[in-house]
Amino acid sequence: MSKVSCEIIKDMLPLYYDDVCSDDSKRMVEEHLVECHSCKLELDRLKANFKLPKEEIEIIRNDRNVIKNISSSWNRSRVKSFMKGIIISALLFSLIILGYVGLFHWNITNVATDVVEIKNVSELADGKMVYYAEINDGYSLNTLKFDMDKEGNFYITPLRPIIKQEAQSLPLLEKGYEFIDIKEQEVVRGKEIKAIYYGTPRDKILIWEKGMYLPKASEEIENMFHFE
Structure with missing residues (x-):
């Protein structure tokens, strides 16, 4: 030294x-x-x-303690601020991801029935009911939700995200035939189906109700659902 x-x-x-x-x-x-x-x-x-003087000595000592306390407090504040920054950044990132998924991928928006056409309701040889549904607003349909109320009303609800996407050149659910196995649905749900609707309880199109006559499906439609 x-x-x-x-x-x-x-x-x-x-x-x-x-x-x-x-x-x-x-x-x-x-x-x-x-x-x-x-x-x-x-x-x-x-x-x-x-x-x-004793008073001046005490002031000097107090000043040293104050400086030490300020330094310790500043260091603790820096750590707290850093941790807060990490937590806030993580929350913002999570909100962005959830917002993106919610807007583009969560199928939570019903399709209004004024852009839906239901036709060619008929019965397949195996007893299943078949129908043709077409959505004419130019946007894709992501999924169909099946639900049933206490009165035996069965609902087929078309759903898509909040941010709609244009329909593909080869339509999937937007245009085409769909079938419903009424007997199987009654077994699964433990209740008799009295009517089948396309849409929601507040906005719906009747597809079939108990007692309605169903014509036999054409050979072309039968071939669509021939799975052997």
């Missing part, structure tokens, strides 16, 4: 004498005083002629 000059030690002697310097500084002064007679005499002179 390099030798500390007497000028530095003499500058620190008042603080050393009043015991307001750091432990490292105190140790450095004491090590120097062991070897330096001149600085030791200077310390003796301070003891005889100079003394900081």
Whole structure:
């Protein structure tokens, strides 16, 4: 360790004498005083002629404590701010992802029946009912939801996301024949089906109701649903 000059030690002697310097500084002064007679005499002179008022010493000590507290508080605040930033960023990212999925992929929007045409309702040879549905608004249909109320009304509800996509050149659900196995649905749901609607309870098109005559499906339609 390099030798500390007497000028530095003499500058620190008042603080050393009043015991307001750091432990490292105190140790450095004491090590120097062991070897330096001149600085030791200077310390003796301070003891005889100079003394900081107790109030000023207390202020200096308090100032040191305040500085330490401010430094510790600032470091804690930095950590808290950093953690808050991470949490907020994660929440924003999650909201963006959920928003994107909700707008483009969650099938939660009903298709209004004023753009739907139902026709060619008939019966297949195996007893299943078949019908042709066409959605004419130019947008794709993502899924069909099947539901039944307590009165035995069966609903086939067309659903799509909030942000609609244009229909493909080869339509999937937007235009085509669909079949319903009424007997199987009654077994699964444990209740007799009295009517079948396309849409929702508030916006619906009647496809079939109990007692309605169903013509036999054409050979062309039978071939569409021949799965052997």
